[in-house]
Amino acid sequence: MVTEKQLLDPRNWVNAHADYLYSYTLSRLNDEEQAKDLVQETFLAALEKVNRFEGKSTERTWLTAILKNKIIDVYRKKSSGLANISEKKAEEEQKDFFEEDTGHWTEAHQPLPFGIEDHEPLRGKEFNHILQLCMQKLPVLWKSVFTMKHMDDAATEFICSELRVTQANFWVIIHRAKLSLRACLQKNWI
Amino acid sequence: MNHLKRVIYNCKQATLLIEKRQIKSLSFRETIELRIHLAGCSMCQLYNKQSQVIHQMVLQLFHDTEQQASTLSLDENFKKELQDRIEEELNK
Numbered sequence: 490m491v492t493e494k495q496l497l498d499p500r501n502w503v504n505a506h507a508d509y510l511y512s513y514t515l516s517r518l519n520d521e522e523q524a525k526d527l528v529q530e531t532f533l534a535a536l537e538k539v540n541r542f543e544g545k546s547t548e549r550t551w552l553t554a555i556l557k558n559k560i561i562d563v564y565r566k567k568s569s570g571l572a573n574i575s576e577k578k579a580e581e582e583q584k585d586f587f588e589e590d591t592g593h594w595t596e597a598h599q600p601l602p603f604g605i606e607d608h609e610p611l612r613g614k615e616f617n618h619i620l621q622l623c624m625q626k627l628p629v630l631w632k633s634v635f636t637m638k639h640m641d642d643a644a645t646e647f648i649c650s651e652l653r654v655t656q657a658n659f660w661v662i663i664h665r666a667k668l669s670l671r672a673c674l675q676k677n678w679i
Numbered sequence: 680m681n682h683l684k685r686v687i688y689n690c691k692q693a694t695l696l697i698e699k700r701q702i703k704s705l706s707f708r709e710t711i712e713l714r715i716h717l718a719g720c721s722m723c724q725l726y727n728k729q730s731q732v733i734h735q736m737v738l739q740l741f742h743d744t745e746q747q748a749s750t751l752s753l754d755e756n757f758k759k760e761l762q763d764r765i766e767e768e769l770n771k
């Protein structure tokens with residue numbers, strides 16, 4: 490099969506890809522202003538790299554790859570520095586989920602049925618709304634890991650290197666994020 | 680207490696394995712440990728069910744979010760500014 494060499498047409502970028510890149514960003518960062526900024530930054534960065542485009546992917550794939558890196562930069566920035574406090578707090582909250590010596594569920598935090606066990610709850614707006622609120626409450630790093638894994642199906646090794654967490658820490662984060670989500674749903678959905 | 684016992688009686692470890700299993704396959708040893716734990720722990724059985732349902736709902740939520748976002752578009756003014764900016768760079 491002869492693959493056609495792809496060409497770039499920067500004058501048509503806005504027309505052909507701006508809305509797509511914008512919605513791609515918005516579904517991952519949920520911030521309109523930031524999404525606009527990233528679309529602009531992506532085009533400007535792409536213009537500087539035009540000469541290095543090898544024509545092996547489509548224009549859109551190539552632009553999206555540049556954008557993805559920018560989104561990960563945002564995740565990384567947001568989860569460093571002051572954001573660590575929210576992570577500490579969330580970790581603290583989970584401390585009494587399990588008995589310290591035995592690792593058993595504590596009575597106060599043990600799982601109780603809350604109506605999603607035997608059949609999926611009605612995919613009502615209401616449940617989705619609560620799920621969304623519970624997700625928003627996760628510390629940024631946990632949420633970033635979760636989004637990269639579940640929305641983009643990124644490889645674990647890739648997430649670890651991009652967000653600078655160890656493999657062991659990756660599993661701890663996945664575990665903690667789910668413990669938090671489940672507890673939040675149990676508390677708010679009854 | 681040896682390692683095997685620790686996992687078999689430890690809900691914190693067991694729930695970690697439950698989460699891990701949704702993303703990658705567990706080692707033989709982990710599989711056995713989790714199976715034994717679940718056989719004797721009704722709370723983690725419940726957790727296991729809930730966790731899987733939540734996993735599906737999170738995937739669905741992300742999917743819906745992407746669908747919803749795909750109907751949004753940038754406002755025309757912003758697009759025009761972007762276009763101008765690109766032309767400007769190209770004509771440098």
